[in-house]
Amino acid sequence: MKLKSVDMPPAIQQHAVECAFQLLKNMDCKLNCKLIAWQLKKEFDKIHGPAWHCIVGTSFGSYVTHSVGGFIYFAVGKVSILLFRTAIEVVDKK
Template identity: 50%
Template sequence: MEDSQGSKEKQELKLCFQSKRYGNKEKPPMEDRVKLAAIAISLNVRLRSSDMPVNMQEHALRCTRRLLDSAPEPRPSLTQLARAIKKEFDSVYGPAWQCVIGTSFGSYGTHSVGGFLYFSIDSLSILLFKTEVQLVNKKGFE
């Protein structure tokens, strides 16, 4: 009896996690995930973790590959690359995007639902995420 109860609780937790992760939607359709996987392979990208719609993931992968391919040799400035990706996402999807790029880094933070992507391309790891911005009124500081 306890095994079935434990199994039921695990299933409920899994459904709760999925509803939060995909913004109360089910997982993207299989055909979208297959298309994204094919794009990742063609761009030499490895998707690590994501809480982002497939079309935004595709945009990030293509944008990053385009920026890397157009960067001066032998190695692009990681700061300029991160800035360019952040500006691209700020302009297309609204403000408050953050981008971290490197060959080795740790991170721990909070992101807006549907605004997180971690992937590697060539030897670089890229963390792209959106934070929430709240306006501060002047009355609170007086």
């Protein structure tokens, strides 16, 4: 695992990396980046609250804005994972 960039508390970083390793380990023979991204996003929405976004692939570019403490970019072998959170604005429904 190679950590490329991070703005996230250590415990949440560890959760992201452990989840990614488990998901990659459970892939049969063919890498399904879209499925891994979806599963990581759902896990983080459930455990750490909504508005997580995830990009997984072997080659991609990105330029994103994230909430403070909600960003990690790392690689597991040739697979890069970008997981980040954005702010949610509550709309008053009056």
